[in-house]
Amino acid sequence: MNDPVINIIEKYNKDYTRLMDILIDVQDEAGCVNEDAVHKIADAIGISVVDVEQTLSFYHFFSSEPRGKYTVYLNNSAVAIMMGRDMIAGAFEQEAGCSFNSVTGDGLIGLFDTACIGMNDQEPAAIINNEIFPRLTTKKVRQIVKGMREGRPVEELRGNDFGDGANSHELVRSLVRNNIKRKGPVLEDGYKVGSVIREHLTNMSPREVIKTIKKSNIRGRGGAGFPTGMKWDFCRRAEGDQKYIFCNADEGEPGTFKDRVILTEAPGLIIEGMVIAAYAVGASEGLLYVRHEYKYLVKYLNKVMDEMRAGNLLGKNIAGIDGFDFDVRIQLGAGAYVCGEESALIESAEGKRGEPRDRPPFPVQKGYLEKPTVVNNVETLCLAVKILKNGAAWFRDQGTEDSTGTKILSVSGDCREAGVYEVTWGFTVNDVLKTVDAEQVQAVQVGGPSGALIGPDEFDRVLCYSDLSTGGSIMIFDENRDLLKDVVLNFMEFFIEESCGSCSTCRILPVLMKQKMEKILEGHGTEQDIKDIKEWARPLEHSRCGLGHTAANPILTSIKNLRNLYERKVKKDVEFDTGFDLHKAIREGSDAVGRIPIAH
Amino acid sequence: MSKPILATASLAGCFGCHMSLLDIDERILELIELVDFNKSPINDIKKFTRPCDIGLIEGGCCNNDNVHVLKDFRKHCKILVSVGECAIMGGLPALRNGLPVSDCLEEAYLNGPSTKDENPEGIMPNDVELPILLDKVYPCHEVVKMDYYLPGCPPDAELLWGALTALIKGNELELPYEVIKYD
């Protein structure tokens, strides 16, 4: 049959757990997933229409309406705006003749905002039809839109000024640059993929692997910092005829982009880490969950895995280990920060909305398809390989007491040397600022919006799990930035946009806090408003997942660490100000009936 | 000692909250022993004639006149209480908050079943004497400071009575389950 939607559904064997893939392909093929396609999908895979619709409506990159032959997703996160995003947006709007979050009348061009796309070191950046357009200028925008009008393919609009390393590989061909500024065990040159599997794994029992990982004291690099050896051990002990290894490459925390660089330069190492984890826990299937923003890397990643299959590093009896079968497939996301949360990631991989699950049971007990599942960050898995190679002691000797080993930082914002730095834990914020050549720094956001905003008197604080814990995102703001408006408010909007909406706390409180914040910025704030914000943040602790737990952090940490910014804005002489503006409030009603807006 | 002075107003409400106040039945006689009424629809006093102790507000603000009255209450009353869902959250009238004002007016005066054929010239009420609709319905505390909130649609008569007598006598308010359960 020659119905493209049906073909796509059959490509995935009418499997409802592959709904994400089906929707991604239909969206790419048809520019949207319309009602007709929704019905076909529901019929073919045997689920209800609302089941299809609820997955469809959850993700940013899916739509039921056409989004244009050329769809521009322009990053609107804080650092993008600092680097001139608004000017680029203005140029797009002017050239295309439509405003953001709409499509031109002829259906040619759609302009849409999107959260951080993992290119903070080369902003302003956009994704157009799955191609990355970093370092945009207004001139480039004019050329791009002109090319769109001439109907040129997106590869032609992009040009051939490819980035370094694998970015210019024939299966990648992207303008993205790695900006690797300091190499360590993950990004070092000269490692031959598979040598740890061949030389070490073949001589070790699963228990020995776990013992070594435990001894290294490595903790997860995805942000939460759970001890990796313990996680693997739990999964190994869990009951289940089938176990899974998930690699979390969702990298949604604004300001982080190190996983993108690892996916580009050390994909084999990631897969090798998954193989090792699989051997340790007894898993036979793996899944690499890659955020949709990095779709441009997928062909290349698949090739790397093919090579590993050919080299007996994936597949049956890996490296000659009798009965050790393991293979990996890639699962693309579709634009949802919360899907980086491990249980939401699992839901998403099962084809559902990315709503975090209640825990317990934890994924190591009941994860993907209810089976024990290890979810690890990209960097964690890479480091596991090097731990087996160099020994637990080698790892433990680096870093600090509670934070062993190395960490890759993604540094962006106001500095001369934005990029990726592989450092040992114990680095201070001052060390970072010196290394990246940043001056007149007003504040630093450590760990992304869910982390902390700190001021100069705390720059001697240490990057480690017990002080400033971070998944690696470091954003620097110099003295010219309006922190509250351009940073804190932007981050609050991010959390509001990305909340999955399950918990009333996380759905409502950040909105109220943001309104308070706006009131303060408009000059109607009082001391009471600051107190209210702090008070209202408390119930967020009772949210289901980390997103809700940390959603107030931008406001709370800025109040705590940079309180003078607020003190300067709030009224000192009044106890109470609702901020109600009668003249603003009657404007619309006056216009509607043609009256002059005068009221007492 | 003179009695405390009570004032009440209905803004964008349905008068249901005032009805609930009347629901205290014969205790209304007790109430007038306890307080004197000033501006209120209950006695039809239109203007404040003196400072008051307690102001009860039903309904939120949907037009500039509501705002004017509410601010006037704030000026004259020591304690101001949001009574009922509409005053506290905007209530039923706030259902229009997601819509542009012009849509609401067009539905009411141009396209509604009762006006469609009756208003061929498409006249919108725009006399200067009429209040102007606000862009949305505001709960009272978004316009002025409110001191207390009595939930319910309408709040139970027992809740109103309990709250009033507690305020007047300075006692702690007792909130038995029955008066704040809504299903």
Ligand SMILES: Cc1cc2nc3c(=O)[nH]c(=O)nc-3n(C[C@H](O)[C@H](O)[C@H](O)COP(=O)(O)O)c2cc1C
């Ligand atoms: C809202 C939210 C987003 C997250 N995003 C990511 C992510 O993009 N990548 C990641 O590795 N971990 C992310 N995590 C943490 C994961 O839940 C999980 O702890 C991690 O993947 C485990 O791997 P690790 O132990 O190797 O760090 C996120 C957590 C939350 C609450």
Ligand code: SF4
């Ligand atoms: S905390 Fe927020 S993101 Fe997490 S489950 Fe609850 S509503 Fe969803």
Ligand code: SF4
């Ligand atoms: S709260 Fe209920 S009873 Fe009171 S005014 Fe509003 S709708 Fe009427």
